[in-house]
Amino acid sequence: MLHVSTRGEAPALGFTDALLTGLARDGGLYLPECWPTLTAETIRGFAGKPYAEVAKAVLGPLVDGDIPEAALSRMIDESYASFRHAAVCPLTQLGDNLFVLELFHGPTLAFKDVAMQLLGRLMDHVLKARRARATIVGATSGDTGSAAVEAFKGLDQVDIFILYPHGRVSDVQRRQMTTVASPNVHALAVEGTFDDCQTMVKGMFNHARFRDELQLSGVNSINWARVTAQAVYYFTAAVALGAPHRPVSFSVPTGNFGDILAGWVAKRMGLPIERLMIGTNANDILARTLGTGSYEMKGVHPTTSPSMDIQISSNFERLLFEAYGRDGEAVRRLMASLHQSRAFLIDAEPMARIREEFSAEAVNEDNVMAEMAETYRSTGYVLDPHSAVGTRAGRALLKQNPETPVVALSTAHPAKFPDAVERATGVRPALPPHMADLMERKESFTVLPNDQAAVERFIRERARAVKGAAA
Numbered sequence: 001m002l003h004v005s006t007r008g009e010a011p012a013l014g015f016t017d018a019l020l021t022g023l024a025r026d027g028g029l030y031l032p033e034c035w036p037t038l039t040a041e042t043i044r045g046f047a048g049k050p051y052a053e054v055a056k057a058v059l060g061p062l063v064d065g066d067i068p069e070a071a072l073s074r075m076i077d078e079s080y081a082s083f084r085h086a087a088v089c090p091l092t093q094l095g096d097n098l099f100v101l102e103l104f105h106g107p108t109l110a111f112k113d114v115a116m117q118l119l120g121r122l123m124d125h126v127l128k129a130r131r132a133r134a135t136i137v138g139a140t141s142g143d144t145g146s147a148a149v150e151a152f153k154g155l156d157q158v159d160i161f162i163l164y165p166h167g168r169v170s171d172v173q174r175r176q177m178t179t180v181a182s183p184n185v186h187a188l189a190v191e192g193t194f195d196d197c198q199t200m201v202k203g204m205f206n207h208a209r210f211r212d213e214l215q216l217s218g219v220n221s222i223n224w225a226r227v228t229a230q231a232v233y234y235f236t237a238a239v240a241l242g243a244p245h246r247p248v249s250f251s252v253p254t255g256n257f258g259d260i261l262a263g264w265v266a267k268r269m270g271l272p273i274e275r276l277m278i279g280t281n282a283n284d285i286l287a288r289t290l291g292t293g294s295y296e297m298k299g300v301h302p303t304t305s306p307s308m309d310i311q312i313s314s315n316f317e318r319l320l321f322e323a324y325g326r327d328g329e330a331v332r333r334l335m336a337s338l339h340q341s342r343a344f345l346i347d348a349e350p351m352a353r354i355r356e357e358f359s360a361e362a363v364n365e366d367n368v369m370a371e372m373a374e375t376y377r378s379t380g381y382v383l384d385p386h387s388a389v390g391t392r393a394g395r396a397l398l399k400q401n402p403e404t405p406v407v408a409l410s411t412a413h414p415a416k417f418p419d420a421v422e423r424a425t426g427v428r429p430a431l432p433p434h435m436a437d438l439m440e441r442k443e444s445f446t447v448l449p450n451d452q453a454a455v456e457r458f459i460r461e462r463a464r465a466v467k468g469a470a471a
C-alpha cells in the first residue's frame, strides 16, 4: 500500500520508505492512500488476547507486507516485553462509565514508549537491511525525547538529536534525556518553546541539501509509523469494554494531535468509536478551533502539563486533509495562511465533518489541580496533570451522554511531574526502582539558540551519517 502526502505534491511511498522519510518532501505528512479495515468478527476476537497479538493484527494490514511478517511479529513481541505491566496498557475504572487507560508502563513512564519501542526496532531493522545510516532529529516537550533516547541509544545505524525547550520540561523529563551516556545521543536545549523546536525540525526536513546530506529521519508523530503503533491501544481498550458490540468514546489529553489521531485511525479501520474528545490545557487552540472554526495561534502559556504546551498541533493537518476530501491544494492553502498570518479559517463543510466525530474541552490550571485532588480524595487514584486533563474532559463528555463508556487516556506516570502532583494531592509519587537514582546521574546537554542555522551546524559537526560515509 502506498502513502500519500497531505500536501499532494510529494511522491507516494510504501510503509518503510514513509517510515524513514518522516516529513514528506512537500512539507506534508504521510497517510495511507486508503484505509484497511478489520471486520467486526476480527475485532471481537481481540477479547482476552495478549496486547502483542492485537498489535500484530492491527499493524499487519497497515504495514501491508513491506516488512516480512516474521520480523514484524518478533519486533512487536520484543517491544512489549519491556513493559512493566503484563497487560501492557491496562484499563482501570475510575467512576460510573469512566475508565482510565494507563499508557505509562513502558521504560520512560509515558505513552510515547508504546510506539517508540517499536519504532526504534523498525528503523534499526530497515536501516540494517538497506546497509544505511540515519540522523534522527526530533522535537520534544519532554516525553517524545525521553522515549526516543531510550529506544535509539546505542544503535550503530543512527545518531539522534533531540531538541527540547530550555527550562520548559520537568526535571525528570530533562534528566531522562540528558543522563544517557551513549555516544549516538545528543540532547539540545533550545532557547525557545516546543513550537520553536518543532518548527526547526520541520525546517531541517525542508532544507533539501541538509536533509539529503545527513540522511535525516524523524521520530515525532509527523512520522506515520508512530501513529499506527498508537492505534493499537484503542482496540484493546474498546474491546475490553464490549466493542464492537458496544460503542465507546475516548477522551485524550492533546497537544500535537498525534495520540487522538491514532484513535481516529482506529475508527477508520472499523472500531466503533462514538466520540473523540480533545482535552487541552490552558493552551486551548484546538478547543477554540472546534468552537469557532478558526485556528488562531496565541502565545504559549507554561502549565503543569508542559508536554501539552503547544500551539502548532502538527497532526491536525492529517485530519484537515481527510475533512477536505483529501484535497492537498486546500491543505497547502491553510498551511500557507498559518505560516503567513499564524491563523487559518476552516470552511463550513470540513468543519462540520470534524465536529461529527470530535468534541473539545479546555481544562484550565485550577481545574487540573481540582481534578487531581478530587480524584485522589474520592478514589485514592493518583493522576499526573496531563492525564487529569483527559479525565476532566472525559467527565464533560459523560455529562452529554452518560450511557456510553468513556476511556480517558492516562499518558504519563505521576512520578514524572511530582511537584504538581504533590501540590494537588499531598502525595509525592516515587520513581520506579529502575529510575530511582535518576536525580543523581550526571547530565550532559548543549544549550543552543533558537536559530536553525546554528542547530544545523551543531548536528553536521557531530553526526556520523554524512552522505558518502561507509554504512
Ligand SMILES: Cc1ncc(COP(=O)(O)O)c(C=O)c1O
Binding pocket: 110, 111, 142, 143, 144, 221, 253, 254, 255, 256, 257, 258, 259, 260, 307, 308, 386, 387, 411, 412
Ligand atoms: C504526557 C503527555 N500527554 C499528552 C500529550 C499530548 O499528546 P499529543 O501530542 O499526541 O497530542 C503529550 C505529548 O505528546 C504528553 O507527553
Ligand SMILES: N[C@@H](CCOP(=O)(O)O)C(=O)O
Binding pocket: 139, 140, 141, 142, 143, 144, 145, 219, 220, 221, 222, 255, 256, 258, 307, 308
Ligand atoms: N508532547 C510531545 C510533543 C511532541 O509530540 P509528538 O507526539 O509529535 O512526538 C512530547 O512530549 O515531546
